[in-house]
Amino acid sequence: MVKVRKGFTLVELLIVIVIIGILAAAMLLSSGSATASAEASNVVTELRNLKAASMMLFADSMDDTRASGFATLINGNASAAKVYLGKYMDNPEKLTTNFLLKISTVGGGPKWFVGYNLTGAKVTDEVKDKLAGRAKSTGLLAGAASDAAPTTLSTYFEKSDSSVWLVAR
Numbered sequence: 001m002v003k004v005r006k007g008f009t010l011v012e013l014l015i016v017i018v019i020i021g022i023l024a025a026a027m028l029l030s031s032g033s034a035t036a037s038a039e040a041s042n043v044v045t046e047l048r049n050l051k052a053a054s055m056m057l058f059a060d061s062m063d064d065t066r067a068s069g070f071a072t073l074i075n076g077n078a079s080a081a082k083v084y085l086g087k088y089m090d091n092p093e094k095l096t097t098n099f100l101l102k103i104s105t106v107g108g109g110p111k112w113f114v115g116y117n118l119t120g121a122k123v124t125d126e127v128k129d130k131l132a133g134r135a136k137s138t139g140l141l142a143g144a145a146s147d148a149a150p151t152t153l154s155t156y157f158e159k160s161d162s163s164v165w166l167v168a169r
Helices: 010-061 064-076 078-086 125-138
Strands: 099-106 109-117 141-143 163-167
Touching: 010 078, 010 099, 010 109, 010 125, 010 163, 078 099
Parallel strands: none
Antiparallel strands: 099 109, 109 163, 141 163
16 A cells, blocks of 8 residues: 655755745846836936926027027026926926036037936946946937036946936037
8 A cells, every 4th residue: 555645845845945035036136127227217217308398498488699698597506407497397306406407519509418417316336337228329428527518429328427418409
């Protein structure tokens, strides 16, 4: 007569526990990458929203003859830029100290840049890697100093840069 065994042996239980542990560790690693990718997407989305707001601001109140005076006001006073842009945003509370607006002369005429100061934000190296990977396809430009607009339109963001920018106009 064959004896029927009930339950699992200790070895079988340990094997199942180890397999579950390996799967859980793999899920934690992949979720960290997804979090960094989501944060990078958030930065790009907010820059695009800021770009749209600055284009509406220019269309409503600026012309090329007044742009230089406005540039002096904006470049010298970050809070003034936030007041002007806040009127064109659905959620002006998102205009934290990390978001930047600069007007600079690049390539022969005034260019409006919207930027994000990465040194003032809690941005990990993994998020910077994701931003650098998307830089050329999304038009993200590099900023050497945290509040300086790019000096060229062809220097794309890299992990070592301290700010990321988009051309708004």
